[in-house]
Amino acid sequence: MSFPADRPRRLRQSPAMRRLVRETHVQPSQLVLPMFIAEGISEPRPIESMPGVVQHTRDTARKAYAEAAALGLGGVMLFGVPEHKDAQGSGALDPDGILNVALADARAEVGDDLPIMSDLCLDEFTDHGHCGVLDAQGRVDNDATLEIYAQMGVVQAESGAHVVGPSGMMDGQVGVVRAALDDSGHDDTVILAYAAKYSSAFYGPFREAVASSLTGDRKAYQQDPANARDAIREVLLDIEEGADIVMVKPALSYLDVIADVRATVNVPVAAYNISGEMAMVEAAAANGWIDRERTIDEIITSIRRAGADIVLTYWAAELAARLDRQS
Ligand code: PBG
Numbered sequence: 001m002s003f004p005a006d007r008p009r010r011l012r013q014s015p016a017m018r019r020l021v022r023e024t025h026v027q028p029s030q031l032v033l034p035m036f037i038a039e040g041i042s043e044p045r046p047i048e049s050m051p052g053v054v055q056h057t058r059d060t061a062r063k064a065y066a067e068a069a070a071l072g073l074g075g076v077m078l079f080g081v082p083e084h085k086d087a088q089g090s091g092a093l094d095p096d097g098i099l100n101v102a103l104a105d106a107r108a109e110v111g112d113d114l115p116i117m118s119d120l121c122l123d124e125f126t127d128h129g130h131c132g133v134l135d136a137q138g139r140v141d142n143d144a145t146l147e148i149y150a151q152m153g154v155v156q157a158e159s160g161a162h163v164v165g166p167s168g169m170m171d172g173q174v175g176v177v178r179a180a181l182d183d184s185g186h187d188d189t190v191i192l193a194y195a196a197k198y199s200s201a202f203y204g205p206f207r208e209a210v211a212s213s214l215t216g217d218r219k220a221y222q223q224d225p226a227n228a229r230d231a232i233r234e235v236l237l238d239i240e241e242g243a244d245i246v247m248v249k250p251a252l253s254y255l256d257v258i259a260d261v262r263a264t265v266n267v268p269v270a271a272y273n274i275s276g277e278m279a280m281v282e283a284a285a286a287n288g289w290i291d292r293e294r295t296i297d298e299i300i301t302s303i304r305r306a307g308a309d310i311v312l313t314y315w316a317a318e319l320a321a322r323l324d325r326q327s
Contacts, residue, residue: 028074040083086126088126095155120149123210132221140220153166209275231254249274271311
């Protein structure tokens with residue numbers, strides 16, 4: 001027998017052969033588009049550090065919801081950018097607050113054809129920029145924040161969210177939101193828990209996107225990037241508290257965590273390819289240093305291959321349109 005006997009290259013010889021043996025596929029239905037909707041603007045406002053992403057007006061957002069539905073995306077995840085902030089983040093509970101009216105717009109536009117998801121966190125609404133309210137010493141007060149999150153969950157469900165996404169990393173947040181939803185007749189509302197959320201430098205551009213007021217950091221509640229076992233603990237707690245879907249965030253520096261979580265749980269796993277991860281690609285591509293589309297495809301495929309069933313990505317609509325053309 002001639003050497004080598006094993007020839008893995010045989011299965012790579014043509015596009016058709018490679019397609020036959022491909023292990024991982026990316027479908028529009030697996031992609032969720034995060035969107036920012038700002039109060040009090042009349043034109044969409046570009047976000048400099050996230051090329052191609054804007055703060056939407058309510059009207060331009062409406063078009064994007066319809067487009068997302070037409071593309072067959074897995075959903076849209078909405079973030080509100082309010083005009084006024086205060087220490088309690090009271091805009092988050094106001095049914096006329098920007099996030100809640102945007103949820104209502106989205107539901108009116110697409111009905112049940114597209115899962116409408118809502119970030120459930122106070123950082124966009126507080127003047128200090130933290131994800132919760134502060135105690136007398138200026139620390140983020142876990143249990144006082146839980147009471148507000150519970151109310152937020154109900155307001156968001158009533159505004160039109162099919163899915164709420166608690167993202168503040170308060171202990172017990174999924175449990176209180178689940179109980180509040182159930183007590184108010186919203187037992188159908190899905191909880192996508194930002195279960196393993198790391199304190200990451202890659203959130204940088206997002207802070208511009210939501211005009212964050214944060215000084216300091218979130219290290220006292222978000223996870224230490226050095227810890228993987230801690231993610232499993234967080235994920236299991238969230239499932240026990242009633243999470244329907246668990247998320248790992250960010251994605252790229254945490255592919256090992258995504259794989260661990262996928263191997264450990266039986267609920268759908270999501271991963272968030274966050275602002276800084278996209279900004280790096282856009283910046284390098286703008287310089288001609290990498291092939292933008294190939295890089296995007298490789299990144300999203302790698303997050304799927306690691307084990308994420310669902311990927312939140314700012315490229316969701318673009319990628320879905322491209323997949324559509326290719327098929
Ligand atoms: C919290 C939240 C953040 C992101 C999503 N939800 C910011 C943070 O925790 O600092 C980041 C998303 C991104 O960077 O793309 N509301």
